[in-house]
Amino acid sequence: MKFEMPKYHHPDFEQEFLKKAPNVTLEEVKIDGISPRNYHALSVYPEYFKINGKWVLATQSRMDTVCVANDTLGEESVNIVEFRNLKKGDKVVIGRTEDASEGIYVWTRGFLTADENTDTFAFRSGRSRETAFSIDYDTLYEVLRYEKANNGYVTLIVGSALSLDTDSRNALARLIRNGFVQAIFCGTETAAFDLEKGLFNTSWGQEHFEKEQNTTRNLFETLNLARKYGSTKALVESGLVKDGFIKACVEMDVPFVIAGTIRDRLGLPETINNVYEAQNTMRSHARKTSTIIMMSAILFTIATGNMTPSYNEFDGEIRPVYMYTIDIQEFAVNKLSDRGTVTAVSMVTNVQDFIRNVDRALNS
Secondary structure: OOOOOOOOOOOOOOOHHHHOOOOOEEEEOOEOOEOOOOEOEOOOOOEEEEEOOEEEEEOOOOOOOEEEEEOOOOOOEEEEEOHHHOOOOOEEEEOOOOEOOOOEEEOOOOOOOOOOOOOOOOOOOOOOOOOOOHHHHHHHHHHHHHHHHOOOOEEEEEOHHHHHOHHHHHHHHHHHHOOOOOEEEEOHHHHHHHHHHHHHOOEOOEOOOOOOOOOOHHHHHHHHHHHHHOOHHHHHHOOOOOOOHHHHHHHHOOOEEEEOOOOOOOOOOOOEOOHHHHHHHHHHHHOOOOEEEEEOOHHHHHHHHHHOOOEEEEOOEEEEOEEEEEEOOHHHHHHHHHOOOOOEEEEEOOHHHHHHHHHHHHHO
C-alpha cells in the first residue's frame, strides 16, 4: 500500500468559544534569560495563540519552552524559545490555561480523522517486548522512502553498540551513502570506535571480543591521530580510514554532531564540550528534522526527543515529525514517552539487528 502522509486539520475557528476568546496576554522580558511570572510553558501538541483577533499556530512547539509573540498588526507571529535564550524586550505569552479562555488553545486532534475519538495524535503507544514490530518496520521503510523522494531531513541518534559490529557499521554507512540520512548525533566514543575499526580493524583494541582482553590503546591512538590531523575530515581524507559511517558522513557531506560528556577522557577535534553550544547545534538540525531515529543512546535520545517538535511546517504544510526509539532495554524506549514525547514509536530490539534490517529493506 502506498504511503500517505497524515493530513493536518486546523480547528474550526467559527466555533463560538474560539470566536469569543480574548487576545492572549503578553508581558515583556525585563532581564535576559528571565521569564515573566505565569509564563505559558509549551507542550508537544499543536498550540494556537490569539493575537489581534487572529489565531496563530506555533510550529516547532516542544517541551519546556515559552512562546514569544510578535503583535505588530499584520505581522502576527510566534517564536518558540528556550528560557535561557529570552532577550530583554521579548513579549512572552502569559497564561496557564489551554482552553482558549486566555487566548491559548491546545489542539490535540490535528492529525485525527473525523471518526476518531481519541484525544491524542500518538501514532503508536503501549509497546513492549511482547509487541510484534513487523508493521512498525514496514511503516518505517515507507517513511524513509518518502523522505528520500521528497527531500526530507532524517536525523539519527547513534549509540556505541552500532560502532562495535562490522555489519552494523556497514549497514549504516550504506544508508548514508544512499541518501537516507541527513544528520547524525553521537558521543565521542561512538565516533571514535567507528574510526578505530576503520583504522585498525579493532574495537576496544580487539579484533574478536572472545579472544582478547579489552584495551583502549587503539582507541586513544585513533583520537590522537584525529587531533594530529586537525579534524576528523582531514583524517578520513588522508586515506587511513578504510570504512565506517563517519567516513561515509565525511565523504557524503552529512553533518555529525558530537556532544561531549562528563565521562569523556579525550575528545575528537569536533567534540563540542560546551553543553549549551552542543544543544544549540543539535537543535539547529532537530528544528528541520522530519524523521528522527534514536538508537541505543538513552541520554542523547531523551535530550533530542525533548528538543524535537512532534509536528512542524515543511514547504507550507503542517505534518507530523516521525520519531522512532530503538533499544534492547524496555526502560530506555519507554523513557521518552514518559517525558511527554507522544509520537515516538518504540521498538524493543537489538539495534545492530535493527539497522541491518533497515539496510536490507532499503538498499537490497
